[in-house]
Amino acid sequence: MVLADSLIIGIGSPFGEDNIGWEVVRKLPEREGVTLLLEDRPGVTLLEKMAGFQQVILVDAVVVENSSPSAGKIHTFNKQELVLLAGNTLSSHSIGVAETIALGAALGIVPEQLLLIGVEISMSDELGKLDQALVTMATEVVERAIDAQFKS
Numbered sequence: 001m002v003l004a005d006s007l008i009i010g011i012g013s014p015f016g017e018d019n020i021g022w023e024v025v026r027k028l029p030e031r032e033g034v035t036l037l038l039e040d041r042p043g044v045t046l047l048e049k050m051a052g053f054q055q056v057i058l059v060d061a062v063v064v065e066n067s068s069p070s071a072g073k074i075h076t077f078n079k080q081e082l083v084l085l086a087g088n089t090l091s092s093h094s095i096g097v098a099e100t101i102a103l104g105a106a107l108g109i110v111p112e113q114l115l116l117i118g119v120e121i122s123m124s125d126e127l128g129k130l131d132q133a134l135v136t137m138a139t140e141v142v143e144r145a146i147d148a149q150f151k152s
Helices: 016-027 043-051 079-086 097-107 132-149
Strands: 004-012 036-040 056-060 072-076 111-120
Touching: 004 016, 004 043, 004 097, 016 036, 016 111, 016 132, 036 043, 056 132, 072 079, 072 132, 079 097, 079 111, 079 132, 097 111, 111 132
Parallel strands: 004 036, 004 056, 056 111
Antiparallel strands: 072 111
């Protein structure tokens, strides 16, 4: 399998469960043709980070509103799904990953092969320790996504 022009970004922060994106990307082995990045709540600068890459996987913690908590559940979203999640209002205020992707798609600057792998977290008020079993499980999901997404 040849990997070319590929990027994997772990998105998060240094706080509790929100750093699962970082931890997953840190566990990935280096691969020829794949750039690994860790980004602390990048906002619209995410578009700059993705520029020039044909294939991108984003790994981030997610909280699913209006559902019962399912910490550890894996959610995957392609570019079109992320644009739909962002809704019809584009604003630079409170801009998250979905809104950033929608903005980039509207500007025509988002890679066609884009996948967000979201690991659902509990978002408790406590900055708890990250469950390493969850990191391992999420890393395995990302590895499978790499194999599926980056085949050429």
